[in-house]
Amino acid sequence: MLKGTRIVEIEALGPAPFAGMLLADLGADxxxxxxxxxxxxxxxxxALLDRGKRSIALDLGDAEDVALVMRLIATADGLIEGFRPGVMERLGLGPDACLAVNPKLVYGRMTGWGQDGPLAHTAGHDMNYIGVSGALWYASLPGEPPMAPPTLVGDIGGGALYLVIGMLAGIMNARAGGEGTVVDAAIVDGSAHMMNLLMAIGQSGALVAERGQSLLDGPHWCRVYRTSDGGFISVQCVEPKFYALFLAMLDLTGDPQFARQFDRDLWPELGNRLAAIFAERPRDEWARLFEGSDACVAPVLSPQEAARHPHMAARGSWLTMDGILQAAAAPRFSVWAQKTPAKGPARDEHGAEIRAELADPTALR
Incomplete structure (x- = not known):
């Protein structure tokens, strides 16, 4: 889908290589x-995050290698870097220098705090960024410390995916006759922006600042429950018709308390009652009961279990290649067959090939 698009990625950790992997999954060089x-x-x-990429090993402290990177950048549509602000400038590879040799370059910068602001030069990690952005606030029930799935909300959702969106938008603009641009993809910005669905719910009064009092973070019908075998089952039957089906399948339709779905005062007590009910049977028994229904109940699976789940297996969402369990490329396209390499290249595997291409610029386009 992105055939003919070249991205130069400077080795880094976390969301930056993930963004590069996603672009490679979509067909970019x-x-x-x-x-x-x-x-x-x-x-x-x-590394898995290098799958689909080509590798050249260089010393960015060496002037000749930096010059080679600059020659490569001159042929690229985009560049991805994930260092703290100022590092690329000190290497002689900052935006001004790169855009001078390639005015249509989309220069993607992936950081946690962003390129400016009081915390821009401060160390941090996924949980710190989503804590400050507000995205971690609703990630637990009252009385429990907030805890989101590692990396998904911040590094990937608020970081890598926003960087990819920015890169693609910038490349489209450049190809339409516009200039190159610098994409400042900060995890704090992206994860805050992701909160706007909840903020929209808040317009109707369904979202409140106090944890455990909003429609998506406190009700008994919007929780994860422990089962008798130590597993977990997820329940999120928000709409009244789905909630009614949920009650019917648990033989709770005639219970006057459960009938009051939106009574916040009852949520803690009803949550405790459901916890006791779900603790009576193992996870897979509950999963079989609700499977195929509109009650909005599903088991909580490990990645290894998810790979074996009939729905995920039918879609091929998880793959085991060369002994490595990994998720297949996403999203999917009706007119393009995606390929998922097993893992990334060896360090400098394509160094000679890329140097030969640089010696013959026509081979790069």
């Missing part, structure tokens, strides 16, 4: 500039 030395901590050789 993503060339990752790896360090010559061993992988950065947390990055194995032939």
């Amino acid at each position: 993503v060339i990752v500039v790896h360090r010559k030395q061993a992988p950065m901590p947390g990055l194995p050789e032939r």
Whole structure:
């Protein structure tokens, strides 16, 4: 789908390589500039997040290698970097220098705090960013510390995906005759922006500042319950017709308390009652009871279990390739067959190939 689009990615951690992987999954020619030395901590050789990319290993402290990167950037549609503000400038690869050699370049910057602001040069991680942005606030029931799934809300949702959206928008603009641009993708901005669905719900008074009092974070019909075998079952029957079916399948239709779905004063007590009910049977028994119904109940599965679930297996959402469990490329297209490589290239696997292309610029386009 992105054939003919070239992205240069400077090796980094977390959301930046994920964004590069997503663009490679969509067909872009993503060339990752790896360090010559061993992988950065947390990055194995032939990393999953490098799948579909080409690798060249360079020393960004060496003037000749920096010049080679600049020649590569001159042929690219976009660049991805994930360092703290100012690092790329000190390397001689900042936006001004890169846009000077390629005025249509879309320069993607992936950070937690953004390129400016009081915290811009401060260290942080996923949980810190979504804590400050407001995105972590509703991530637990009252009395419990908020805890979101690691990396999904911040690094990926508020970070990598917003960077990809910005990159694609910038590339479209450049191809339509516009200029290149710098994309400042900050996890705090993206994760805050993701809150707007909840903020829209708040327009009707359904969202309040106090945790456990909003329609999506406190009701007994919007929770995860522990089952008798230590598993978990998710319940989110928001609409009254789905809630009515949920009650019917649990033989609770005639209970006057459960009939008062939106009575906030009853939510804690009814949550405790449902917790006791779900604790009576194992997870998979509950899953079989509700499977195929509109009661909006589903088991909470590990990635390994999800890969075996009939729906996920039918769609091929999870793959095991070369012994590595990984999610297939997404989204899908009706007119393009996506391929999911098993893992990334070896460090500098394509170095000679890319250098040969640079010697013959026509080969790069």
